[in-house]
Amino acid sequence: MHLEGTILVGREFEPVEGRVVTADGEIVRIESCAVDSDDVILPAFVNAHTHIGDSIAKEAGEGLTLDELVAPPDGLKHRLLRAASHAEKVEAMARTLRYMESTGTGTFIEFREGGIPGVEALRDALSGSGVEYGARDIDAVVLGRDDPDVLAVADGYGASGARDGEFESVRTATGEAGKLFGIHAGERDADDINPAMDLDPDFLVHMVHAEPLHLDRLEDRGTPVVVCPRSNLVTKVGVPQVRELSARTKVALGTDNVMLDSPSMFREMEFAAKLADLPAREVLRMATVNGAEIAGLNRGVVEEGADARLLVLDGDSDNLAGAHDLVRAIVRRAGHADVKRVVLDGTPLRRE
Known part of the structure; x- marks a missing residue:
């Protein structure tokens, strides 16, 4: 499967527009490319x-x-x-x-x-x-x-x-x-x-x-x-x-x-x-x-080879739209209503 949007890559959470490709519960590739999505992709929380x-x-x-x-x-x-x-x-x-x-x-x-x-x-x-x-x-x-x-x-x-x-x-x-x-x-x-x-x-x-x-x-x-x-x-x-x-x-x-x-x-x-x-x-x-x-686990970061346990936020939500510093906005103002998808072991769990 793949997810598209602004990806917060690595330990520094550098924003990269593109696509995260996962297979068998692992991140196999991060592609930098133009995409038509306001989603924000980051690691699922620990x-x-x-x-x-x-x-x-x-x-x-x-x-x-x-x-x-x-x-x-x-x-x-x-x-x-x-x-x-x-x-x-x-x-x-x-x-x-x-x-x-x-x-x-x-x-x-x-x-x-x-x-x-x-x-x-x-x-x-x-x-x-x-x-x-x-x-x-x-x-x-x-x-x-x-x-x-x-x-x-x-x-x-x-x-x-x-x-x-x-x-x-x-x-x-x-x-x-x-x-x-x-x-x-x-x-x-x-x-x-x-x-x-x-x-x-x-x-x-x-x-x-x-x-x-x-x-x-x-x-x-x-x-x-x-x-x-x-x-x-x-x-x-x-x-x-x-x-x-x-x-x-x-x-x-x-x-x-x-x-x-x-x-x-x-x-x-x-x-x-x-x-x-x-x-x-x-x-x-x-x-x-x-x-x-x-905990000795290979997750908590979006990079190739890490576990595909990911959180997708709606970057165009009323709460996050217009953020000048995306990481700061996520840390200080994001919440439950901004969650679009949670992907654990490569399987998307859509909000009901």
Whole structure:
């Protein structure tokens, strides 16, 4: 198949008028040529940190502290997850998956609560088992939690935080299995950052309270960070130093708990861009290729040989028409209504 329009090529998202040719789920050719299309073609988003099990409890817990909301084992979200049936969780997650696809997300990194049953529930939601919406084409990198044995069925382990338990043994097991290990750090304060970094994780999440020492360690080790600024604002823990972090290491964007925020990468990009006043291209990398690289995936960029997971926006929409800087317009103002097509594994999913 092929797509025509203005193509945002490579890591710099250089606009090229022409055609993207795909085959067998891969970008095989980018042709520069005159085309009669206002479409804008860019990589599908990579949401680098989610908790979509929270789909059963959207906007629950107003006024609660971070610990009261999400701290294991008895934060509000954990109590609600325990109370919900397998079918209820699968149905709620399936709805979120459908929304994520429709807003241009092609891949997400999920910290999945509930051990092996929790991972199985997400797999059921992805496969369409027991839900009316059918299988989804969005890809999940599923990091299990709450049980070391979850590594048998998960793509890695997503630890809650160094203050919540001892993770050395599961970190060792994850490394021996060649799987991904991520951990929350520096969300409410700086106390758990060094212990988290001592585990040599593949990436850290949040780092709201990173201090100069921690920034130096990040730079020395090259440890990536996933930031979730909207979530941090909602839980009143502060906001990450996105500009400072991005100057030291690779930074990706995540939307965090569905309980607190919609899993829209458009909203996360806009908030992060205006919060940190970073160049639009840097923010778009945070929403695409940086997250893909953290997960070890060949996507998040439009170039030959990359996975054909693409987002097509209507460049002539009332919202985007007249943009002088196309990448800046996408990062700061584009949204759900501008999505024309989402192409995952070479198959177009047209908006209904």
